Amino acid sequence: MRVAVIGAGIAGLSTAWGLARRGVEVTLYEQGPIPNPLGASGDHHRIIRRAYGGHSGYQRRITDAYLAWDALWEDIGASHLVPCGFLLISQFPGDSADRMRQGLADLGDPYQTFPPDEAARRYPYLDQSSLSEVSFSAEGGALMCRMISTDLLAWLKRHGVTVRDHTRVAVVDHEAGRVTTATADSDRFDRIVVTAGAWVLGLAPDLAAELTPWRTAVAYAEPPADLADAWAASPVILDTGGAHSDGYILPPVRGAGLKFGTGKHRYESGPDQNRDVLPDEGAAILGHFSPPFARLGEYRVTDVVSCAYTFTADEHFLARRIGRSTVVSACSGHGYKFGAAVGLRVADAVLSGDDAALAAWIEARD
Template sequence: MRVIVVGAGIAGLSTAWSLAKRGAEVTLFEQGPVPNPLSASGDQHRIIRRAYGGQGGYQRRIDEAYEAWDEMWADLGEKHLVDTGFLLVSQTEGDEAEEYRDGLVAGGYPFEELGPEEAARRFPFLDAGTIRFAAVSPEGGVLLCQKIAASMKRWLLENGVDLRENAKVAAVDVAGSVWLENDEEITADHVVVTAGAWVLGLMPELASELTTYRTAVAYLTPPEDLREAWENAPVILDVGGTVDGYVLPPVAGTGLKVGAGIHKYESAPDENRVALEGEGEQIRDYFGPPFARIAEYSVSDVVTCAYTFTEDEHYFAKSEGRLTVVSACSGHGYKFGAAVGRRIAGGVLSGDTDAMRIWLEARD
């Protein structure tokens, strides 16, 4: 079977990987280099975690996500996952950190709850006076995106995938054809679009179901006396309060990254990609509280990102004729990347794309 994959973020790379392993003839198009620094998969690192609040379907799918990553590490001959564990920090009653904790309780997953003083003793970057409780679990960690993409690129080329970088697809159709910007037409038995935030450029009719947002993350340099604490910290899934904030520690050569869910607005993926003056400091300041001495953290870099969102924040998947479109919703995308690729490949090769869609939407 000949399959074209459009977009070489983690979903496209993993789909090409899984298709090639199952004997398909794969052509993978990417509009930029691999990894592409403008894509959500091109940043330094992303979180994998169990806690999911009210979205129990995704919480239960983490087991398969880990299994798929393990299969990929075996193929690549190297593991690009740092097992840090994860931390939740609640500031106000009923905040998202508390919802995540309650989801762990409901699922019967292990964690340790800490009072404010104990949390600040164990994690000295926290201000005990601003938090209600913390919860820590050994399960979870940091996926090293750029290293994964580089290793995947090598594996795909070594295993017969026709990977075409800097080849932008201008159009697709349900009959199994894609057209490049130079008007070249390529046909296959099936086309899979995993173009991330650029999907509406190919399929504007999906605008009623997908919305593209621009956001940004900041990389910080902590005070020197807190550097070691951060280097040994778990990922922080939520810092509580109202900012929907998350933190990735500086591990394996990465930086200390902070991002906030409230820091986003609607935008086309190629627009507003330059960080604004003072934007890094604005993102940093969302985190004080619960971090102590936030003004002592300097901003080393600001990276803009573009994501698609569905209204209910579940994956989007749709198949028609010889065309399948899959789009992740915000941060769901990366942690499930290897499993998503396996599911897409299975659906395309078997013809059962409904089962693929049901798994991706994770409503059960």
């Protein structure tokens, strides 16, 4: 069997890995370098966590995600997970962080909760006066995206995968199994897997009713000197609670910077439009984090990076069979942590033909 995988973000790399370790002949296409800084998987680090609030199906699947990452670490010979745990910062009862904590409680997942004074003592970057409570779980941390891509790409090349980076796919004939590049090179495959992230609609336009590309950005910042050690030892911050933040933060681990991101800072846009960073965009992102963080005016923005994602309306992942192709969208803002598991599941479906099992697992509605 010959399989083309289009898109070398974490879902595409992991699908190629899942197929290659089972002896399948794989060609991997990527329009830019690997890792591609314009892709959703091209940033320095992303969160893995067990808490999911109302998305309990994904909370249950985190165990599968950890098992898949363990298999990947064994194959590439290194772990790129920083197991620093995660925080949920609640500003008032019933806010988003409180709902996340309740999701942990409902499924019996471990966490501990601190009152405001103890939370501010443990995490001195917090503004005690804005806190209701803070919960910590050790079952989470940071996945180092660029390190994962680099080592996984090397593994793929060692195991016979044909890698065509800097090669944009222009057309996919899903019925015939034919891939045509922007330079008019054409090849036919038994199966095709499209994991093109925010660029997916260019190759599968019939999914426009289900998938919407969005543009967002994250800001890297340098904290005040007296808070640097606290941030260096910090867990990832999954949810900052309150009414207006929808924020998350990754600490400066393994050479990455202190990263701030928020779901409030986004708008609909094609993946190749609006990628330039605007003046004061970093300050606008940090503005969503006061409260519950103290002294944000003393932080210095060092970089701002635009990102492109594809979302479904309910932020569940998507898998659709179109002719010889399987189209996967697992980048709805929280897809990276499942990347290795998604790759193994897609590989299973390509080989078994069980598209229904793939859709049930990836959409996680149970």
